[in-house]
Amino acid sequence: MNLAYRDIRHGLGRFLLTCVGLGLLLGVVLAMIGIYRGLVVEALTIARAPGIDLWVVEANTRGPFAEASRIPADTREAIARIAGVAAAGSITYQTVEAEYQERKLRLYVIGYEPTRPGGPPEIEEGHAIARSHFEMVADRSSGLVPKDRVRLGRDTFTVVGSTRQQVSSGGDPAVYITLQDAQKLQFDLAPPATRVQLARGTGSTGRDTVNAVVARLHPNASPDAVAETVRRWKHLAAVTQEAQELILTRSLVDRARRQIGLFTSLLLTVSAVIIALIIYTMTMEKLKQIATLKLIGAPDRTIIGMIVQQALALGSIGFAIGATLIASIKDYFPRRVVLEPDNVLALGAIVIVVCLLASALGVRAALRIDPATALGG
Amino acid sequence: MSDKKANQPPLVRLRDLSKHFGEAETRVDALRNVSLDVRAGEVIALLGPSGSGKTTLLNIIGCILDPSSGSMELDGEVVLTDGRWVRPNLRRLRLDKIGFIFQFHNLMPFLDATDNVALVLQLAGTDPREARRRALELLDYLEVGNRRSSMPAQLSGGEAQRVAIARALANQPRIILADEPTAALDSKRAGIVMDLLRKVAVERDAAIIAVTHDEKIFDRFDRIFNLRDGRLESMSSNGMKSIMVGPGDVGERI
Structure with missing residues (x-):
């Protein structure tokens, strides 16, 4: 019993x-x-999304997530030529607030080169960016779905694809746009400010900069060895994927x-x-x-x-x-x-x-x- | 009591049982040299005011309280000598040889009447199916077989006490200790329960020792003892003090 x-x-x-x-x-x-x-x-999601082995950022920084980093966009070509690098891509990150259906959308905008590393890991619905301007792949958590249109800065973008669970360390949904659009969004001054700069004779500042260059290595290449090669250029720093993840967990969200x-x-x-x-x-x-x-x-x-x-x-x-x-x-x-x-x-x-x-x-x-x-x- | 039974060894034999609590100035003598023989078929009552030692005596006979001195035999087995338990596993002794009946029946509220009785059988190692069969037999014997599936909360006071008696009889013990068995019952039901206990004592050759204050049922006892300041006095059933009970005169019906 x-x-x-x-x-x-x-x-x-x-x-x-x-x-x-x-x-x-x-x-x-x-x-x-x-x-x-x-x-x-x-x-770690955004850092893992590109599926790369090495992050090349501004010297003396631990960018692009833990600290701000700006490097010339042509760095990508130099990195791509290093022995052991299979592919490299320029990338930008910024947080933007956009109006969508009469509500504020806080978005983590990632600019990448569609044919190079740095894009969304997989498209759940719709397709990847096919045109060089004004197309966007948005994470579902943003509430945006394919064919939605949303204004970022002075341009309107059309959502062409959706990703899942791509958010920043702050929880903001990620949206992917082309590098050119992202650079324009991040670095272009508003027309009045541009006119002021021109009137002062300083001209417009160059916008061909990126936050980081990401590199995918050949299977037999050592990330540490490639990083060491990059560090020889005094204006650059290199962080392996493993070190980048450590920075994120130990520093950013610690x-x-x-x-x-x-x-x-x-x-x-x-x-x-x-x-x-x-x-x-x-x-x-x-x-x-x-x-x-x-x-x-x-x-x-x-x-x-x-x-x-x-x-x-x-x-x-x-x-x-x-x-x-x-x-x-x-x-x-x-x-x-x-x-x-x-x-x-x-x-x-x-x-x-x-x-x-x-x-x-x-x-x-x-x-x-x-x-x-x-x-x- | 027949001569045959009078010649049988007592089921409960107490000799010079004493129990005190505390020492020196705080010493309280709960029992003083109590001697008593109870034979098969006898139903005896222990009376006394609060603090007189009734419960202490019942607890010692039930093997749940250590006496200070004295000896005790239960069902022919020496269990206590010079105030020390000589029988190992007193819990098993209780399970096999002593049945307990409580003032408020103390049935397990989560078991129905049958399982309350079968529980004791199963604890003693009886097969569950056989335990249920015997439990049902006992309930029928105590005329509560019609309430076999009722939970304790659904039973009247008298029915619950009958189930409790069935539980006390489950392992066929020959010593039954009852603590105020009729206190929670009206006089009619108290009489029925006492008649049942008498029937059990006679038919099952058991000795029943009951602590009670219930004057209505005094006439149902073979012998009545009064405990006063730890000493045992024998009384007649009309409440008159008769004789001091000592080893020489135990076992005599008044």
Whole structure:
């Protein structure tokens, strides 16, 4: 006779309600872990999107994400000629606010050369940029879909394709336009400012600059060796893809990452305390029954089994509810929530361990109950 | 009591049981040299004011409280000598040899009547199917077979106490300890329960020791003892003090 199961079945509504409460709590913990992972993943998304091995940026900077970087656009040709480089492409990054259907759209605009590295990783809907001007590939999270038209700067762009989950480290949806359009958007002065500059005799500043040149290497080429070659040009710096990812996680999103990490740890601690309290209270409510069981001769293993099984059932069902809930709603979060199987399993294991520890408290209390408690009113 | 039964060894034999709590100035003597024999088929009552030692005595006989001194035999087995337990695994002893009946029945609220009885059988190692069969038999014997599937909360006080008696009898113990078994019942139901206990004692050769304050049922007991300041006094069923009980006069019906 399984006493734990019978007791749960007897108070099923209350038990399930407790499980739902615990599930919501564990769901929040899981969501925080997902947000934490999402922050890291989003920070790396744009850097990983071009699928390249080397970043060439302005000397003495750790650009283009952690610090501003501007280099001449013709750097790309010099890089492409280095031994070991399979392909190179110029690239620009900037954040722009655009009006779309009477609302503000904050976009992370990436300018690239359509035939070279630096473009979107894959097009989910529509097609890649085919014309040299005024076409755009936008991430779905921006709300833009193919054939939408949106004004950036002084030009109107037509969305021709969509990507998925391409956002900046700040969570802004990425849009891809041609390098020429991006340079114009980033570096061209507005007409009045241009007229002022001309009147002052300084002329317009050259706009043939980019934020970085990205390079894809041959399979047998060493990124460090190529980077060392680039660094010989004193006006350039080179960062390998691995180092760039490290800069992003250690520098760009480090504070946010640590903040969320600390909060997640606190939440996990609070959850552990609450689980322990629930299980301990569940045991304390059964003092008379446990005393009666001991008095009529039930062995300790029967009492321990009842408490531990209920604790594990509570933890497992609560965790399942929390995980299901977050898996169902994670796509509705404004920023990406990444539920990785190993994180989910780790939390599940933590919950089981916490339940076992909490039930140990309950078991300790139960074993200390004097069977004489069963006698008398 | 028949001569045959009077010649049988007592199911409960207490000799010079004492129990004190605290030491020196704080010392309280809950029991002083209590000796008592209870034979098969006997139903005896323990009376006494609060703090007189009734529950202490019941707890020691139930093997859940260590006495300070004395010896005890249960169902022919020496379990206590000179205030020390000599029988290992007292929990198993309780499961096999002692049945408990409580004031508020103490049924498991999450088990139906049958499972409450079958639980004790299963704890003793009986096969679940056989345990249920015997539980149903016991419920029928105690005339609550029609409530076999009812949960404790759905039973009346009398029905719940009958189920509790069935549970106490499940492993066929020959010693039954009852703590205020009729306190929560009206006089009619209290009488029915006591008649049941008498029937159990006679038909199953069991000794029943009940702590009670319920004067309505005094006439249902073979012997009544009063505990006063830790000492055991024998009384008649009309409440008159009769004789001090010592090793020499135990087992005599008043």
